[in-house]
Amino acid sequence: MEEHANAPSEPTPLPRKKKDPDRKALIKHLTIAGVSAVLVLAIALLFYFLPFRELLPAYAIPARGEGEMRLHFIDVGEGDATLIEFPSGNCLLIDGGDGSLENTNHLIRYLGGLEMKSLSVVSSHADADHCGGLQSVIENFPVEKLYLPVLPSDTGSYLGMVEAAEQRGVETETLTRYGCIGEEGAYAVCISPYSAGEEESNDSSAVLYVRGCGVNALLGADISSARERRLLGEWDLDNEIFNSGNCEVDLRDVDILRVSHHGSASSSAAEWLQLIDPEVAVISCGRDNDYAHPAEETIARLTECGANILRLDEVGDVLITLHDGSYIAQPLNLK
Numbered sequence: 001m002e003e004h005a006n007a008p009s010e011p012t013p014l015p016r017k018k019k020d021p022d023r024k025a026l027i028k029h030l031t032i033a034g035v036s037a038v039l040v041l042a043i044a045l046l047f048y049f050l051p052f053r054e055l056l057p058a059y060a061i062p063a064r065g066e067g068e069m070r071l072h073f074i075d076v077g078e079g080d081a082t083l084i085e086f087p088s089g090n091c092l093l094i095d096g097g098d099g100s101l102e103n104t105n106h107l108i109r110y111l112g113g114l115e116m117k118s119l120s121v122v123s124s125h126a127d128a129d130h131c132g133g134l135q136s137v138i139e140n141f142p143v144e145k146l147y148l149p150v151l152p153s154d155t156g157s158y159l160g161m162v163e164a165a166e167q168r169g170v171e172t173e174t175l176t177r178y179g180c181i182g183e184e185g186a187y188a189v190c191i192s193p194y195s196a197g198e199e200e201s202n203d204s205s206a207v208l209y210v211r212g213c214g215v216n217a218l219l220g221a222d223i224s225s226a227r228e229r230r231l232l233g234e235w236d237l238d239n240e241i242f243n244s245g246n247c248e249v250d251l252r253d254v255d256i257l258r259v260s261h262h263g264s265a266s267s268s269a270a271e272w273l274q275l276i277d278p279e280v281a282v283i284s285c286g287r288d289n290d291y292a293h294p295a296e297e298t299i300a301r302l303t304e305c306g307a308n309i310l311r312l313d314e315v316g317d318v319l320i321t322l323h324d325g326s327y328i329a330q331p332l333n334l335k
């Protein structure tokens with residue numbers, strides 16, 4: 001029998017769509033990229049809206065006793081960051097390390113662990129190992145005043161610090177000899193640089209003589225032996241040449257010295273050390289640094305004058321508490 005012409009024929013199966021392995025991989029990559037971008041954006045927004053310090057746990061630093069003044073030599077590697085806590089609770093930070101993530105995090109966590117009534121900042125000079133971390137300090141703490149060095153710079157770290165101060169309306173002032181910061185009986189007075197004629201960055205860095213609670217300190221910034229000899233010559237000429245108003249300076253009476261230029265051989269001249277005759281010499285330098293700081297010659301000269309040497313690359317942060325004419329030095333080992 002003949003088959004009916006209109007009989008339904010067997011349905012032809014549709015060809016199955018072949019999966020393209022390249023397309024699959026592309027979708028996977030795009031998904032990962034999308035998720036990553038969202039994560040990066042979320043983190044960036046978090047950093048933008050939350051101050052940096054909110055994300056970093058503050059260190060537990062022993063509380064300051066009533067009437068005490070404290071000097072904090074903060075371990076920022078090959079650089080410098082020194083904080084003075086005056087008896088009133090007002091604080092002065094001199095330099096902020098090199099601005100690397102590790103050192104800046106350490107500095108922010110350290111400052112976050114203190115009860116500061118106010119905070120002002122000195123940028124001793126424009127070198128990156130001193131002013132590199134100050135932009136972050138200004139962005140993370142309510143800085144009252146920023147003391148600028150006599151010689152400005154066009155480096156990113158210097159401009160970043162100045163810009164951060166401008167954006168936050170921080171008052172600025174250039175610090176030169178006779179500039180005195182502090183309160184009655186407890187102060188930091190600048191004995192160098194001069195207000196004119198400075199040409200070399202290290203030698204123009206701000207040297208501070210600090211007095212309080214019957215103890216004296218000298219923060220030598222990065223000056224060389226040439227500047228030390230010049231200051232020594234002025235001292236020999238007139239013992240009162242560095243006095244400024246109520247801020248008296250006596251270079252024969254230095255208990256604690258922050259050794260100049262991280263202990264380099266071209267600083268800490270023997271005759272300078274003989275005059276200031278420090279009991280404690282703090283050297284701020286990095287572990288295995290590229291400059292071999294501190295130099296053996298400097299260590300020998302400091303030992304010769306009988307100073308107890310505290311190297312931050314060996315002991316970490318050092319806290320010195322001043323009270324009633326005496327002081328106690330204590331490594332904090334926070335890093």
Ligand SMILES: [Zn+2]
Nearest residue numbers: 079129222261
């Ligand atoms: Zn330096």
